[in-house]
Structures are given as structure tokens and as C-alpha cells.
Amino acid sequence: MEPKYKRVLLKIGGEALLGDRQYGISPQACTDVATQIKEVHDLGVQIGLVIGAGNIFRGISASKNGIERATADYMGMLATVMNALAMQDALEKIGAETRVQTAIEMRAVAESFIRRKAIRHMEKGRIVILAAGTGNPYVTTDSGASLRALELNCEIVLKATKVDGVYDKDPMEHPDAKRFKTMTYVDAVTNPDINVMDASGISLCMDNNMPIYVFNLFEPGNLKRAIMGEDIGTLVTAKG
Ligand code: UDP
Numbered sequence: 001m002e003p004k005y006k007r008v009l010l011k012i013g014g015e016a017l018l019g020d021r022q023y024g025i026s027p028q029a030c031t032d033v034a035t036q037i038k039e040v041h042d043l044g045v046q047i048g049l050v051i052g053a054g055n056i057f058r059g060i061s062a063s064k065n066g067i068e069r070a071t072a073d074y075m076g077m078l079a080t081v082m083n084a085l086a087m088q089d090a091l092e093k094i095g096a097e098t099r100v101q102t103a104i105e106m107r108a109v110a111e112s113f114i115r116r117k118a119i120r121h122m123e124k125g126r127i128v129i130l131a132a133g134t135g136n137p138y139v140t141t142d143s144g145a146s147l148r149a150l151e152l153n154c155e156i157v158l159k160a161t162k163v164d165g166v167y168d169k170d171p172m173e174h175p176d177a178k179r180f181k182t183m184t185y186v187d188a189v190t191n192p193d194i195n196v197m198d199a200s201g202i203s204l205c206m207d208n209n210m211p212i213y214v215f216n217l218f219e220p221g222n223l224k225r226a227i228m229g230e231d232i233g234t235l236v237t238a239k240g
Contacts, residue, residue, distance in 0.1 A: 003040065003045050005155045005156055006044075006045065007047075007048075007122060008045060008046070008048070008155060008156055008227065009048045009049075009050065009152065009154040009156070009157050009158065010048070010049050010158045011145035011157060011158065012033060012049065012050070012051050012087075012160045012217065013052045014051065014053045014054035014056060014079070014083055015055055015162065017051075017086060023055065024055060025056075025082070030090035031090050031094070033087065034087065034090035034094055035094060035220075036220065036222070036224070037049065037127065037223065038091065039224050040224050041096055041127055043224075045227055046123070046125075047122070047128070048118065048122065048127075048130055048152050049129045049130065050133070050141055050144050051084055051129065051131070051141065052080060052083070052141040052142075053079035053080040056082060057076050057078075057079040059072035059075065060072070062075065069137065069138070070138070074104075076140075077104055077132040077133050078104070080141060081106060081110065081131040081132055084100045084130075085109065088129055098127045099121045100128075100129045100131055101114070101118055102131040103131070106132075110131060113132075119153070130144065132144075142200075142202075143198060143204060144201075145157050145197075145201060146200075146201045146204040146205045147204060156211045157210060158213050158215065159197055159212055160215065160223070161215070162216060162217075164219065164222075165180065165181075165216070165233040165234035166188070166214050166234040168193070181231060181234060182237065182240050183234055183236050183240050184237070184239065185203070186206075187240065188236050196212065196234075196236060202236070205236075211237045212235075213234070214233050214236065215233030216232070219232075
């Protein structure tokens with residue numbers, strides 16, 4: 001069985017690095033995520049990885065507590081760099097070659113994001129960890145994932161969450177909730193009960209026909225299943 005995709009953009013929320021903590025980075029959780037990533041990387045899949053920072057700092061929450069929104073967002077972007085370094089460490093420890101590129105220049109710790117260089121790294125078999133989102137405030141790393149997926153010519157955005165796809169209602173609260181196998185970008189943006197990713201991230205994909213696959217990364221082996229094309233999540237496209 002061949003992987004369904006040759007080059008993917010994997011978006012991981014910061015909460016994937018929490019493990020059993022309430023805040024910060026669990027080295028064990030990083031290793032668990034890294035193990036899933038290496039498993040698909042070993043199949044020859046080229047991977048760009050965008051990581052959020054919900055485990056450390058979210059601009060919108062901090063701005064509600066009085067920090068100016070743009071400043072808070074920059075702080076959030078810096079937090080994604082910490083997560084990127086943690087994931088780099090975890091991946092390299094298990095033998096995967098990586099590069100961190102950041103949208104906010106930080107020469108002592110990472111390369112700056114340079115599109116053609118990122119593509120070259122992927123072609124050479126390096127996992128490129130894309131830190132600091134888009135480098136701009138007022139959006140989240142979901143928009144960063146869509147943007148990087150497009151400019152790095154990825155075939156799909158794999159959006160890792162803690163539920164296995166998109167449901168008609170919250171499956172944590174409603175046992176009879178039904179999973180959608182597919183859905184349209186329009187439904188994903190307009191239905192207030194559906195939370196695929198932020199609206200700007202979805203609309204960027206919609207305008208450019210970039211498919212999004214929502215799946216549960218907390219189930220070991222699921223990233224590989226998604227890459228192999230198994231029906232474990234929800235595919236968001238124009239047709240639905
Ligand atoms: N952020 C930003 N611009 C970006 C990406 C991220 O301003 O392009 C900030 C924003 O404050 C966001 C925080 O970084 O809340 C952390 O990212 P995100 O909320 O996407 O993390 P996740 O929910 O994926 O863990």
C-alpha cells in the first residue's frame with residue numbers, strides 16, 4: 001500500500017504537547033507525536049509541520065486580560081517557536097532529520113522562513129517545522145497552516161485535533177453525535193456548531209482548493225491511517 005499523499009502540511013494544536021499537564025510541554029507527549037510523524041516520514045512522505053501554542057499562550061485570551069491584542073498575538077507566535085524547538089528535539093532524538101524555520105526572524109535558534117529553502121529541505125527528506133505562524137497578528141496557526149500548505153505545494157492540510165473529525169454536535173457531550181465523512185468549506189465556515197479551524201484559515205483553503213482533513217491525533221497510528229487514505233476523519237473540500 002502506497003501513501004495517498006506525497007507532501008502534506010500537518011497542523012498540530014499546542015494541546016497535543018500537553019500530555020497530562022494543564023500547561024506547558026510534556027516531553028512524553030512530544031515523543032508520542034514525533035513517533036507518529038516519523039512513522040509516516042519513513043514511508044517517504046514529505047512533511048511540513050505547523051504547531052500552535054494553546055498549551056502556552058493564546059493571544060486572544062491574553063488580550064481579554066488587558067494585553068493589547070497585537071502584542072498578545074506576537075507573544076503567542078513566540079510561544080509556537082518554543083513548541084517547534086521541543087518537537088525538533090523529540091523528532092531528532094528518534095532519528096528524524098528536521099529544520100525549524102520561523103516567520104519571525106530569530107537567527108540564533110532557527111532559520112528564517114524561506115519558501116524555496118523549505119521545499120528543498122522537504123525534498124531532501126527533512127521534516128520542516130514552521131514556527132511563528134504567519135508572522136502576523138490577528139490570525140492563528142490555522143491560517144499559518146493553510147498559507148504554508150499552499151506556498152509549499154502540499155496536497156492537503158492534515159488538521160490534527162482531539163476528536164476524530166467533524167460532528168453534527170459535540171461528541172464529548174452528545175453520545176448520538178454523527179461524524180461527517182466529508183463536508184464543504186462553506187459548511188465548515190458558516191455552521192456555528194462546527195469548529196474545523198479559524199475562518200481565515202478555511203477561506204484561504206477554499207479560495208485555492210486546498211483540501212483539509214480533520215482527524216484525531218490522540219489515537220496512536222492515526223496519522224499513518226490518514227496518510228494511507230483510511231476513513232478515520234472528515235475531508236473538507238468544495239464539493240463536500
Ligand atoms: N498567532 C498569531 N499569528 C499567527 C499564528 C499565531 O498571532 O499567524 C498567535 C495567536 O495569538 C495565537 C497564538 O499565536 O493564539 C497561538 O497559536 P494558536 O492559537 O493557533 O495555537 P493552537 O490553538 O493551534 O494551539
